[in-house]
Amino acid sequence: ARFGWSETVARPDIREVSASTYIDPLTEARVRGNPLLETSDLTNWDLRFEWYWDSGDNLSISGFYKDISDPIETVQGGASEDNILFNFVNADTAEVYGMEVEGLKSLGFMSGMVGDWTEQFYMSGNLTLSDSEIEIPPGGGVGNITNDKRALTQQSDWVVNLQLGYDSFNGKHSANVVYNAFGERIFFAGIDGFDDAKEQPFHSIDFVYSFYPTETTSLRLRLKNLLNEKIEIEQGNITILEQEVGVQYLLDFSWEL
Numbered sequence: 001a002r003f004g005w006s007e008t009v010a011r012p013d014i015r016e017v018s019a020s021t022y023i024d025p026l027t028e029a030r031v032r033g034n035p036l037l038e039t040s041d042l043t044n045w046d047l048r049f050e051w052y053w054d055s056g057d058n059l060s061i062s063g064f065y066k067d068i069s070d071p072i073e074t075v076q077g078g079a080s081e082d083n084i085l086f087n088f089v090n091a092d093t094a095e096v097y098g099m100e101v102e103g104l105k106s107l108g109f110m111s112g113m114v115g116d117w118t119e120q121f122y123m124s125g126n127l128t129l130s131d132s133e134i135e136i137p138p139g140g141g142v143g144n145i146t147n148d149k150r151a152l153t154q155q156s157d158w159v160v161n162l163q164l165g166y167d168s169f170n171g172k173h174s175a176n177v178v179y180n181a182f183g184e185r186i187f188f189a190g191i192d193g194f195d196d197a198k199e200q201p202f203h204s205i206d207f208v209y210s211f212y213p214t215e216t217t218s219l220r221l222r223l224k225n226l227l228n229e230k231i232e233i234e235q236g237n238i239t240i241l242e243q244e245v246g247v248q249y250l251l252d253f254s255w256e257l
Contacts, residue, residue, distance in 0.1 A: 002048040010040040012072055016088045027233075027241055029084040032077060038090050041069040059103035064130075068094040073136060074153050074188040075145065076197065084240065086188045091136035094152055098130025120169060125162035130155065136189065146190040156183040175209045187233050197235040203227055216256045224248040 015022065018033035048062035071094040077087040103126075108119035132152040136145050162179040181203040190196045207223040225245050233241040 002046075002050070004044070004046045004048070006044045008042045008044065010042060010068075010072065012037040012039070012088065016072065021085075026231075027084070027243070029086060029241070032085065032087050034088045037072060037088055038070045040071050040090075043067045055106050055108065057103070057105050059101075061099070061101050063099045064097065066096040068096070071134060071152065073134065075136075076188050076191045076194060089136065091134050094132060094134035096130060096132040096152065096155065098128060100126060100128045102126030120166055122165050122167075123163065124165065125160070128159040129157065130159075131157065144192055146193055147196060150189070150196060151186055153186045153188060156185040158183045172212050173210070176207070178206045178208070180204050180206075190235065195236040197233050197240060200232040200234060202229055202231065204229060218252075218254050220250075220252040220254075222248070222250040222252070224250070 015031070016033050017035050017037050019035050021030050021032045023029070024031050044064070044066050046062055046064040048060060050058065050060040052058050070090045070092070072088055073091050074086050075089050077085040102124075104122060104124040106119065107121040107123065110118040132155045134150060134152050136148050136150075159182045160180070164177045166173070166175040168174065181201065183201050185199050187197045187199045204224070205226045207221075207226065209221045211219045213219070225247050228247050229245065231241070231243040231245060232239055
């Protein structure tokens, strides 16, 4: 059992405090920084219980709480017919709380039923359930905030990561099938009566295979977003942004001298 307490800070990056406008490479939206942004102060508490077995299996359950002063939020700054604009502002306070379950389980316990080959496989993953609340002042040079009390931007109520893995007995081969998903989350806060823009749930499956023919060479094949999901952002039940992520195929070869 572990109990943790810490105090940290989150500083705005150079883009968030720049007065110039740039194009976000993911959304192609126009983004303008805010030179008046202040550093956020965070106080963190967490309580964690962990179990470990001789087989290498493990399980942990934890609860966490974060109290944030002057959190940095993404807020709508306007729009045109062909583009979106958003800015950054400091809210007054915010809190985030939730729980996380994570673990790893070897499939070797099935060897008596189907054979020793199951000892080469394992499953791992984590599930996070969380909630948040933020208070953000009206105005701030970006208009009247529609919802001055709401969830934090980029915070989902749930996040899931699951993995089925394989490691060969001779150590030359490994493979993983990975599933990742998150729930709906606010992409940017709306102003002047416009609803908050929300990124819709996204599910992805990736496959990675690695081959190590020698001690100095390796070959890796990666297949990403096999479900071919799209990124969708809705504001008031209207899709304001839709992006084709596509299926990606990558082949890497490395050689160490």
